[in-house]
Amino acid sequence: MPEQMRPEQIQITINQQPMTVAAGSTVAVAVALASLPCRTSITGEPRGPLCAMGICFECRATVNGIAHSRTCQLLCEPAMDIRTQ
Amino acid sequence: MITNYDAVILGAGIVGAACALECARAGMRIAIVERDTIGGGATAAGMGHIVAMDDSPAQLALTGYSRSLWAQLATELPVSVEYHACGTIWVARDDEEMVEVHRKLDYYAAEGIEAEVLDSNALAEAEPNLVRPLAGGLLVPDDAVLYPPCAAGYLVEQAQLHGATLLLGHTVTSAAHGRVSLHDGTAFQTKIIVNATGSLALALTPGLQIKPRKGHLIITDRYPGYLHHQLVELGYLKSAHSSTGDSVAFNVQPRKTGQLLIGSSRQFDSENKRVDREIVAAMIERAALYIPNLPSLSALRIWSGFRAATPDKLPLIGPTEDPTVFLATGHEGLGITTSLGTARLLADHLLGRPTTIPLAPYLPSRLPVEVLHA
Amino acid sequence: MTDSFQTIVVGSGPAGIAAAACAAEAGHRVGIVDDNPNPGGQIWRSLRGQSAPDTSHGGGAAQWYSRLVATSATRLQGWSVFDQPEPGILRAERQGETAHLHYDNLIIATGARERFLPFPGWTLPNVMGVGAIQAMVKGGLPVAGKRIVLAGSGPLLLAVAATLAAARAIIICICEQASLRQLAPFALGLAADPAKIMQGLRYKVATLDVPFHTSTWPVEADGDGVLRSVTISHHGEKQQIPCDYLACGFHLVPNTELAAMLGCRVEAGTVSVDELQRTSISNIFCAGEPTGIGGLELSLIEGQIAGLASAGQDKEARRLFDKKRKASRFADRLAAAFALRPELRKLPQETTIVCRCEDVPYGALKQHHSWRAAKLHTRCGMGPCQGRICGTATHFLLGWNAESVRPPLLPVRIASLASLEAPLNSAISNTQETL
Numbered sequence: 001m002p003e004q005m006r007p008e009q010i011q012i013t014i015n016q017q018p019m020t021v022a023a024g025s026t027v028a029v030a031v032a033l034a035s036l037p038c039r040t041s042i043t044g045e046p047r048g049p050l051c052a053m054g055i056c057f058e059c060r061a062t063v064n065g066i067a068h069s070r071t072c073q074l075l076c077e078p079a080m081d082i083r084t085q
Numbered sequence: 086m087i088t089n090y091d092a093v094i095l096g097a098g099i100v101g102a103a104c105a106l107e108c109a110r111a112g113m114r115i116a117i118v119e120r121d122t123i124g125g126g127a128t129a130a131g132m133g134h135i136v137a138m139d140d141s142p143a144q145l146a147l148t149g150y151s152r153s154l155w156a157q158l159a160t161e162l163p164v165s166v167e168y169h170a171c172g173t174i175w176v177a178r179d180d181e182e183m184v185e186v187h188r189k190l191d192y193y194a195a196e197g198i199e200a201e202v203l204d205s206n207a208l209a210e211a212e213p214n215l216v217r218p219l220a221g222g223l224l225v226p227d228d229a230v231l232y233p234p235c236a237a238g239y240l241v242e243q244a245q246l247h248g249a250t251l252l253l254g255h256t257v258t259s260a261a262h263g264r265v266s267l268h269d270g271t272a273f274q275t276k277i278i279v280n281a282t283g284s285l286a287l288a289l290t291p292g293l294q295i296k297p298r299k300g301h302l303i304i305t306d307r308y309p310g311y312l313h314h315q316l317v318e319l320g321y322l323k324s325a326h327s328s329t330g331d332s333v334a335f336n337v338q339p340r341k342t343g344q345l346l347i348g349s350s351r352q353f354d355s356e357n358k359r360v361d362r363e364i365v366a367a368m369i370e371r372a373a374l375y376i377p378n379l380p381s382l383s384a385l386r387i388w389s390g391f392r393a394a395t396p397d398k399l400p401l402i403g404p405t406e407d408p409t410v411f412l413a414t415g416h417e418g419l420g421i422t423t424s425l426g427t428a429r430l431l432a433d434h435l436l437g438r439p440t441t442i443p444l445a446p447y448l449p450s451r452l453p454v455e456v457l458h459a
Numbered sequence: 460m461t462d463s464f465q466t467i468v469v470g471s472g473p474a475g476i477a478a479a480a481c482a483a484e485a486g487h488r489v490g491i492v493d494d495n496p497n498p499g500g501q502i503w504r505s506l507r508g509q510s511a512p513d514t515s516h517g518g519g520a521a522q523w524y525s526r527l528v529a530t531s532a533t534r535l536q537g538w539s540v541f542d543q544p545e546p547g548i549l550r551a552e553r554q555g556e557t558a559h560l561h562y563d564n565l566i567i568a569t570g571a572r573e574r575f576l577p578f579p580g581w582t583l584p585n586v587m588g589v590g591a592i593q594a595m596v597k598g599g600l601p602v603a604g605k606r607i608v609l610a611g612s613g614p615l616l617l618a619v620a621a622t623l624a625a626a627r628a629i630i631i632c633i634c635e636q637a638s639l640r641q642l643a644p645f646a647l648g649l650a651a652d653p654a655k656i657m658q659g660l661r662y663k664v665a666t667l668d669v670p671f672h673t674s675t676w677p678v679e680a681d682g683d684g685v686l687r688s689v690t691i692s693h694h695g696e697k698q699q700i701p702c703d704y705l706a707c708g709f710h711l712v713p714n715t716e717l718a719a720m721l722g723c724r725v726e727a728g729t730v731s732v733d734e735l736q737r738t739s740i741s742n743i744f745c746a747g748e749p750t751g752i753g754g755l756e757l758s759l760i761e762g763q764i765a766g767l768a769s770a771g772q773d774k775e776a777r778r779l780f781d782k783k784r785k786a787s788r789f790a791d792r793l794a795a796a797f798a799l800r801p802e803l804r805k806l807p808q809e810t811t812i813v814c815r816c817e818d819v820p821y822g823a824l825k826q827h828h829s830w831r832a833a834k835l836h837t838r839c840g841m842g843p844c845q846g847r848i849c850g851t852a853t854h855f856l857l858g859w860n861a862e863s864v865r866p867p868l869l870p871v872r873i874a875s876l877a878s879l880e881a882p883l884n885s886a887i888s889n890t891q892e893t894l
Contacts, residue, residue, distance in 0.1 A: 021599065022507065022508070022599055023508060024507040024508035024509070024599065025507060025598060025599030026595075026598035026599065028595065028598065029595055029598045029599040029600045030599075032595070032600055033600075033601075035685075037584045037684075037685075041582070041815065041818050042307075042342065042817065042818050043818040045582055045812075045818070046583075046584055046684050046685070047582060047584060047815070048584035048585065048587070049587055049591060049595065050575065050586075050587050050588060050591060050815070050848070051572060051573060051575075051587070051588050051590075051591050051848070052587060052588065052590070052591035052592070052594035052595050052598070053495075053501060053572065053590065053591065053594055054494060054495070054869075055572050055844060055847050055848070056575075056815070056844055056847070056848050057816060057842065057843040057844045057870075058815060060843075066381070067306070067308065067382075067383070068306045068307075068383045068843065068870070072594065072595075072598070073494065073495060073496065074496070075496050121831075122829070122831055122832040122835055122836075123832075123835075123836070124835060124836075125831070125832075125835060129835050165836075165837075232838075234835040234836055235836060238836055253828070254828075303873065303876065304841075305873070306843055306870060347873070360865065360866065362542075362544045362876075362879060363879065365876055365877070366876065366877045366878070366879050369873055369874075369876055369877035370877055373877070379873055380872065380873045380874035380877060381555070381872060381873070381874065382872070382873050383843070383870045383871070383872060383873075384867060384870060384871055384872070384873045384876055385841075385842070385843055385845070385867075385870050386841070386845070386865070386867075387865065387866065387867065387876065388865065
């Protein structure tokens, strides 16, 4: 495994709570680090990423106001507003 | 193998399913023949709305009657049918359309259809995602929506509980003179054949003035609370009424799940199932005039389907020249709405019972049979 | 945005990168389109903070990516292809923007996805795929000190175990559903290929004594809103293992949806191609996993063949046929080794959710006679995954085949459906002339 440069930290919010993540982290990982499920299923089950490659849609959350964003394919950006669905 | 039935219903779409239930409930020995899946044709492709529609007095009579039958059935329907009495708002863009709103209000009142005028503010409050300002609208609170394939499934199940036989996966090759023949060589003797095969009805009963009228729909992901009522523009009837050409009209429906169904489009002269990108784009552009942030929503699927359209926009319900063949088809975009009313009218006719509304406007004999030229 | 290319490659995993590099080196104007933020596909998925493929495991990633970057190929990352409005034009979307991409030749290199089979508790958060957990780790998920069980089937189990071990996870065990007998020819077959032995040894060294159970599979995952333990079964003998993550995937299935949507012949779940990787449509090629799960080497070779053939370099392409034949033998051994056992069909119970998008349980599904009937009557497959997860599962469980693929290939913004290249057909009447 190649050496990592000391990662830059960025500030985001998840469900309006501030959080710091390493730059280059995916939004799905950020939500996992917050110990939250990304979404709730139609019968009320908590759900998180299953495939982590943009196919299962279980990782959906509302990112910067856009609902149903696939968080496993989105990189965290400064001031990103993430809300679990 | 020849089996005797009192009636054989061809097609287990919503109309065939409703007819099967009415006839089975009346004590008739029924078979339902469906070549693919229950509710798999136009029933699956459409919006699933239950609406009062007034293109003509006969249309309003049938939709009003049938709508009340659905309301009576509502409490029995299983959860999977997703019956949702969300009401319809006919949206008026300007003062000219508000005149039409008031005309409709008066007409509906005279016909016993409850309706209420919404002014610009009331409309905005009722539907915050509509563009502002709009002139207002007409709220028809007793309109509803449901999920058609499960509704057809429920009706068939009930018919079976009343003794009906379901023959799934069988294609009918001929149906006339009291005899129904299937692809596998089986045949039935029957007193009554009900052709409820939708836009394919002419294949079995030649000469019917039914033309397939293509439509497109888009379904979105879930946006609970985005829309509360079915929304339709006042120009919808113009689109539905025309007999030629391609047109789109604003018509969006919220499902109980929070998904939105976006329509509507009508095309003649297009018999392939291919999704027409230009039509879909036009449909979206039209809808975006009314709901400006609609284009930002996530679309899951787009599909097309064929409505069975007749020249006068009224279905064909009742006897044909063959004394054993009866029709329950040609419902264009109102199949879900008028399925229960159609079934009741047909059953009443078959059993010699008085009908609740006159059957005359829907009799097949009103339209001459088309003769094929050599 | 509109652009024109002589060759478009869809997918920037190994096959796509090789195809694009070869087509571009042969002089074609090439565009390579991929819906991930960074190139590399799955097996070469980029590490957090880097925008290039992961080159840390060798396998040619560094060399191939350098070759691609050295060409003038246009790299379109983050674009999701969703439609072909007419032959030769793809429509793609990226965060609200739409692109029309014209091509003379198309190379489909859409890779594979994991096969998920339902079992009680599989929907709990922290139950995910095997490739999935690796993707999450590469996306920044810390797993140091976390207890992880790997289960399912396929060489991915060992490969990912190595990644997890290097990230200091505690791998409790690896459960492979195939029997030792079934795996043996695969393992022995590796002896014929020195490169594979090196890979195997590297994995063994990295995994350090992690128990590797064959004929073992998960029967239940438990937890209170999140995974707490998994129960595995070895010929009926059960063992419950407390863990933080269950990485479970049953080998791979080809992503054939784009090919199917374009009208290419797809048979038995794979895209049919001739020896030059040409599909049933003469200007559309397909390389890598969609033509049959075959692993990295075969993907690279097929990518090269497709890239060369698309640029008219058939003779050059044919020079790779021997290598392809050899690599295909590995593919055949893969399929035989990791075939799924019938007991896995008994895993879901009546209440086990099969369609996760619409929460449809197995009991509701299996009474129907076909995928279409089940879909219409239960809404299974009508969610955003468009049946990719549940369709694959029901194919295994019930023998159902999914329907034809219609656009949009994946959910898109409605705005993208409205964006056309040409002006609207003025023959379509709106019911009102003015706003």
